[in-house]
Amino acid sequence: MRPMRIDAEKDFGERECPGCAGVVEENENTCPICGYEFPRESRRRRAGRITAMLAALLAFLALVLLGRLI
C-alpha cells in the first residue's frame, strides 16, 4: 500500500526550515519543530526590489538618451 496522503500534502506546498532543516507546511509561519519564524511576504518584497531595479535602469537609459540628444 502506498501512502497517498504524502503526495496530497506535497501539492499543498512545503518548505525547508533553515533552523532545523525540517519540512514545514507553506501555510505555517512558524516551524513546529524548532520555532523558527519565517519572514512574511518575502516574495512581495523581492518583487518590489526587482521593480526598483528596473525603474533605476529605465531612469539611467533615459538620462543616456537625453545626453545624446542634447
Ligand SMILES: [Zn+2]
Ligand atoms: Zn525548524
